[in-house]
Amino acid sequence: MAILYVLVPLSLILLAIAVRVLIWAVRNDQFDDLEGPAHQILFDDDEDRIPPEARQRTETDDDTGRGNDRG
Amino acid sequence: MPSASAACSHCQEPLPDPPPVTGEIGGRTQAFCCEGCLAVARIIRNEGLDRFYQQIDGPITTPDPLDERVRAECLHYNDQQLLDEVVQTREDGLQETWLMVDGLSCAACIWLIEHHLSGFDGLESIRINHSTQRAHLVWDPRITGLGTLLLGIRELGFQASPFRPGEWEATIRAQQKQAMIRIGIAGIAALQTMMLAYPLQFGLADGSDPAMVQLFRWASFIIATPVVLYSAVPFFQAAWRDLRNRHPGMDVPVSIAILAGYLASVQVTLMGGEHVYFESISMFTFFLALGRFLEGRTRYRAGLENLSLINAMPGTALLIGEEGETVVRARDLRPGDRIRIRPGDTLAADGRILEGQSALDESMLTGESLPVTRGPGEAVSAGTINTEHPLEVVVDQAGDNTRLSAITRLLDRAQAEKPRTQQLADRVAGGFVTAVLIAASATWLTWWFTNPDRAFPITLAVLVATCPCALSLATPTALTVATNRLRRAGFVPTRGTTLETLNTVNTVVFDKTGTLTRGQLSIAGVTPLGHTPEGACRSLAAGLEKGSEHPIARAFRTEPAAEVTDRQNHPGGGVTGTSQGCRLALGRADFVASTLGLDPPPATTDETVLAVYLASANGWLARISLDDALREDAASVVTHLHRLGWHTVLLSGDHSGQVAQVAGSLGIHHYEGRLSPETKLARIHAMETEGRQVMMVGDGLNDLPGLAGARLSVAMAGSSDIARLHADAVILGDRLSPLLEALKVAPMTRRVIRQNLTLSLVYNAAILPMAMAGWVIPWIAAAGMSASSVLVVMNALRLGRMHP
Numbered sequence: 001m002a003i004l005y006v007l008v009p010l011s012l013i014l015l016a017i018a019v020r021v022l023i024w025a026v027r028n029d030q031f032d033d034l035e036g037p038a039h040q041i042l043f044d045d046d047e048d049r050i051p052p053e054a055r056q057r058t059e060t061d062d063d064t065g066r067g068n069d070r071g
Numbered sequence: 072m073p074s075a076s077a078a079c080s081h082c083q084e085p086l087p088d089p090p091p092v093t094g095e096i097g098g099r100t101q102a103f104c105c106e107g108c109l110a111v112a113r114i115i116r117n118e119g120l121d122r123f124y125q126q127i128d129g130p131i132t133t134p135d136p137l138d139e140r141v142r143a144e145c146l147h148y149n150d151q152q153l154l155d156e157v158v159q160t161r162e163d164g165l166q167e168t169w170l171m172v173d174g175l176s177c178a179a180c181i182w183l184i185e186h187h188l189s190g191f192d193g194l195e196s197i198r199i200n201h202s203t204q205r206a207h208l209v210w211d212p213r214i215t216g217l218g219t220l221l222l223g224i225r226e227l228g229f230q231a232s233p234f235r236p237g238e239w240e241a242t243i244r245a246q247q248k249q250a251m252i253r254i255g256i257a258g259i260a261a262l263q264t265m266m267l268a269y270p271l272q273f274g275l276a277d278g279s280d281p282a283m284v285q286l287f288r289w290a291s292f293i294i295a296t297p298v299v300l301y302s303a304v305p306f307f308q309a310a311w312r313d314l315r316n317r318h319p320g321m322d323v324p325v326s327i328a329i330l331a332g333y334l335a336s337v338q339v340t341l342m343g344g345e346h347v348y349f350e351s352i353s354m355f356t357f358f359l360a361l362g363r364f365l366e367g368r369t370r371y372r373a374g375l376e377n378l379s380l381i382n383a384m385p386g387t388a389l390l391i392g393e394e395g396e397t398v399v400r401a402r403d404l405r406p407g408d409r410i411r412i413r414p415g416d417t418l419a420a421d422g423r424i425l426e427g428q429s430a431l432d433e434s435m436l437t438g439e440s441l442p443v444t445r446g447p448g449e450a451v452s453a454g455t456i457n458t459e460h461p462l463e464v465v466v467d468q469a470g471d472n473t474r475l476s477a478i479t480r481l482l483d484r485a486q487a488e489k490p491r492t493q494q495l496a497d498r499v500a501g502g503f504v505t506a507v508l509i510a511a512s513a514t515w516l517t518w519w520f521t522n523p524d525r526a527f528p529i530t531l532a533v534l535v536a537t538c539p540c541a542l543s544l545a546t547p548t549a550l551t552v553a554t555n556r557l558r559r560a561g562f563v564p565t566r567g568t569t570l571e572t573l574n575t576v577n578t579v580v581f582d583k584t585g586t587l588t589r590g591q592l593s594i595a596g597v598t599p600l601g602h603t604p605e606g607a608c609r610s611l612a613a614g615l616e617k618g619s620e621h622p623i624a625r626a627f628r629t630e631p632a633a634e635v636t637d638r639q640n641h642p643g644g645g646v647t648g649t650s651q652g653c654r655l656a657l658g659r660a661d662f663v664a665s666t667l668g669l670d671p672p673p674a675t676t677d678e679t680v681l682a683v684y685l686a687s688a689n690g691w692l693a694r695i696s697l698d699d700a701l702r703e704d705a706a707s708v709v710t711h712l713h714r715l716g717w718h719t720v721l722l723s724g725d726h727s728g729q730v731a732q733v734a735g736s737l738g739i740h741h742y743e744g745r746l747s748p749e750t751k752l753a754r755i756h757a758m759e760t761e762g763r764q765v766m767m768v769g770d771g772l773n774d775l776p777g778l779a780g781a782r783l784s785v786a787m788a789g790s791s792d793i794a795r796l797h798a799d800a801v802i803l804g805d806r807l808s809p810l811l812e813a814l815k816v817a818p819m820t821r822r823v824i825r826q827n828l829t830l831s832l833v834y835n836a837a838i839l840p841m842a843m844a845g846w847v848i849p850w851i852a853a854a855g856m857s858a859s860s861v862l863v864v865m866n867a868l869r870l871g872r873m874h875p
Contacts, residue, residue, distance in 0.1 A: 004286065005286065008267075008286055008287070008290045009290075011263065011290075012290060012294070015259060015260075015263055015294065018259055019255070019256055019259060019297075022252065022256070023252055023255075026251045026252050026255070027248065031251060032200065033200045033203070035201045036178065036181070036199075036200060036201030039177065039178030039201060040178055040182075
C-alpha cells in the first residue's frame with residue numbers, strides 16, 4: 001500500500017490541472033453558446049472543398065431549392 | 072412549376088392562385104407571397120447562398136419589403152455622432168457593437184447572415200451566438216458604417232438593432248462565469264474527497280496504519296480548502312448580509328454548517344479525532360451552488376429575452392436649420408427647435424404644430440385606438456406616431472420634461488411603494504435557523520454535563536446532519552422547472568417572486584387597446600351599396616390605402632390591391648385616387664360625399680363601430696366597418712378567470728364607446744373609460760385598500776403607473792420597452808392564454824415547494840434526534856443528505872409535466 005504515498009499526491013496534481021483547464025474554458029467563453037456549435041457541425045458548407053472526383057452527386061437537381069428536400 | 076405555385080418560394084406561406092408576385096430567379100419563374108420575399112430570394116440566389124434553403128429547419132419570417140424610408144433610416148446610422156452610445160471604438164481604430172437579431176430560427180439563418188455580410192467591404196468579423204440571438208460586429212469605420220451593415224441584415228429579411236450590453240448584463244455575465252468556476256471546483260473536489268473518504272469511513276484505512284489515515288485526511292484537507300475559501304464565499308456573504316439586516320435566511324444555517332464542518336475537520340486533521348467531514352461539505356457546497364446557479368440562469372435568460380426586445384438605437388429627429396434638415400439625437404433637442412416629422416416617425420419631443428395637418432397615433436399615451444387629427448397650433452406629445460402627412464413642429468419640451476418622462480417618473484414612485492412579497496422559503500428558513508441553533512446548544516449542554524469529551528464532536532455532527540441542503544434546494548429547483556415550463560408556454564416571469572405572488576391575486580385589471588384587443592384595426596365587414604361585388608370593393612379600397620401609415624390603411628394590407636393612380640391623403644377625411652379612369656374616394660361619409668358631389672349615404676343603425684365609405688364618381692360603392700378586433704382567446708380567458716372566481720376589471724384611456732362594448736361582449740364585471748395614467752393608478756390603489764389583490768395586464772405607456780402600482784404586473788409582448796422592463800412577467804406572442812397556463816402552474820408550484828419543504832424538514836427532524844444521541848455515523852449523514860436532495864430535485868422535475 002506504500003504506493004498510495006505517491007498516488008495520492010499525484011492525484012492532487014491531476015486535480016490542479018483539471019481545475020486550470022476548467023477556469024481556462026470558462027474564461028474563454030467555451031460555455032457561452034451551448035447550442036450553436038452543435039448545429040454548426042452538421043452544416044454542410046464544405047462542398048467547395050470536396051475534390052470533384054470525390055463528389056457523390058451533381059448539383060443540377062437542386063439549384064432551385066427545396067420543395068423536395070423538406071418533408 | 073406546379074409545386075412552386077402552392078407555396079411562396081421563400082417563406083413557404085401558402086399562396087392563392089394566381090400567386091400575387093412572380094419573379095424570375097436563376098432563369099426560372101417562381102411564385103412569391105410578396106415583394107419582400109422576392110427581394111430576399113433574389114439576393115440569396117445572386118450570392119450563391121441557395122444552400123440556405125436546403126439546410127433550414129425552422130420557419131422563415133416573411134420579410135417586409137424595404138422601402139426608401141427604411142433604407143434612409145438604416146443609413147442614418149452611418150453617421151458617427153448618433154452612435155457614440157452603442158458603438159465602441161477599439162484601440163486599433165476598428166469599431167464594434169452588439170446587435171440583437173430577430174427571426175433567427177436555426178443555424179442556417181446564421182450561416183446566411185454571416186455569408187451575406189462577409190461580402191461587405193470593411194467588415195472585419197461577425198460572430199452570431201445561437202442561444203442568445205446576438206451578433207457581434209467589428210468593422211472599419213473608414214470603409215463602411217454600421218448603417219450599411221444593418222441594411223445588409225435587413226435585406227435578408229431579419230430585423231437587427233444595436234444592443235448596448237448594459238452594466239447589469241456585464242455584471243451578471245461576470246458573476247455567471249465566476250459561479251461556473253465555483254461550481255466546477257466544488258464538483259471536482261466533491262468527487263475526489265468522496266473517493267478519499269470511502270476508505271476512511273468503511274475502516275479500510277483505519278487503525279492498522281495511522282499514517283495512511285493521516286495521508287488521506289491531509290489530501291482531503293488540501294482539496295476541500297478551495298471549496299470553502301472560494302466556492303462557498305457567496306453563501307458567507309449572503310449570510311453576513313442577512314445577519315446585519317437581522318433577517319436570517321437560508322444562508323445562515325448553510326454557512327454555519329460549512330464553516331463548522333470545515334473547522335472541526337481541520338482540527339481533527341491537525342490534532343487527531345474521530346471523523347473528518349471534508350467530503351460532506353464539498354458535496355453540500357456543490358449541490359447548493361448548482362441550485363443557485365440554475366435559478367439565477369433562468370432569471371438571467373428571462374431578463375435577456377426581455378431586454379432583447381429593447382432597441383438601444385438612439386431616437387433621432389430631423390432638425391430644420393438654416394442650411395436644411397439635419398439628423399440629430401432626440402435628447403439634443405432644445406425648446407424652440409423646429410423639427411420635421413415624416414409619416415411613420417415617432418415624435419421625439421413635446422411641441423406644437425407649425426405647419427401641416429396629420430393624424431397622430433396616440434394610443435401608447437392615451438389608449439385611444441384611433442388616430443387623432445391635429446393641425447397647426449395644436450399640441451403634440453413625444454411618443455406619438457405620425458401616420459399621414461409630414462409635419463413641422465416647434466419643440467416646447469424635450470428630454471426629461473416631456474409628458475412621457477413624467478409618466479416614467481410616476482412609474483418609479485409607484486414601484487417604490489409596492490408591497491413586497493416575502494418568499495415562503497425565507498420564512499421557513501427563519502424558523503429553521505432558530506430551531507437548529509437551539510438544538511445544537513441543547514446538545515452541547517447535555518453532553519457537557521454527561522460526557523464532556525464527546526460534547527464537541529456530537530454537536531458538530533448535529534450541525535452537519537441538519538445541514539439544510541434539501542431545504543435550500545426545495546424552492547429554487549421548483550421555481551426553475553416551473554419558469555422553464557411557463558417560458559415554453561409564452562409566459563416569462565422576470566422576478567423570483569412572480570409565481571408566489573400569482574397565488575395571492577384575486578382581481579385582474581385589463582387594459583383595452585393592445586391587451587384585450589389586438590391594438591390594430593381590421594376589417595369587420597363590407598356592405599356593398601351599389602352593384603360592385605364585395606371582393607372588388609375590398610381590392611379598390613386596398614389600392615387606395617396602399618403605402619399609407621394610417622392605422623385604417625393597415626387594416627387593408629392583407630387584401631389584394633387594385634391598381635390605383637394619383638393617390639392623395641386628406642387628413643381627417645380620407646383618401647382619393649383614380650382607377651381605370653374613374654375617380655374614387657374612401658373615408659368619412661361627409662368627406663366622400665363632398666369630394667365626389669354625392670348625396671349622403673344610406674343611414675345605418677350601428678353607431679358603435681367605426682365605418683369608412685367607398686364611392687366612385689358614379690355613386691356609393693360600399694360601407695366598410697372597421698374594428699379593433701378582440702384577441703382570439705380574450706373571451707375564453709375572461710370566462711376562465713370568472714370560473715376561478717376572479718373579479719375582472721377593464722380600465723381604459725379610450726374615449727370611444729368601444730370600452731363598454733368590449734366589456735359587455737366579454738362579460739367583464741366592471742369597466743371604466745377615459746382614464747388618465749394617474750387615475751388608473753388611483754383606481755388600483757383604491758381596489759387594494761378594499762382588500763383586493765390586483766394583477767394588472769397592460770401594454771401601453773398609459774398603463775405604466777398602474778402596472779407598477781399593482782401587486783403583480785404583466786406586460787404584453789408588444790408593450791413599450793419600459794412597460795416590459797418593469798413588469799413582473801411578460802406574455803410572449805399575441806395571445807392572452809399563457810396567462811391561464813401561469814395561473815395553472817402557480818398553485819402547482821406552490822404545492823411542490825411545500826412538499827419539498829416538508830420533505831426536507833421531515834428528513835432533518837428525523838436525523839436530528841439520532842445526531843443528538845450521538846448515533847449518526849458520518850456516512851449515514853452524507854447518504855441521507857444526498858438522498859433527500861435527490862428526492863427534492865426529482866419532485867421539482869415533476870412540475871415540468873404535471874397536470875392539475
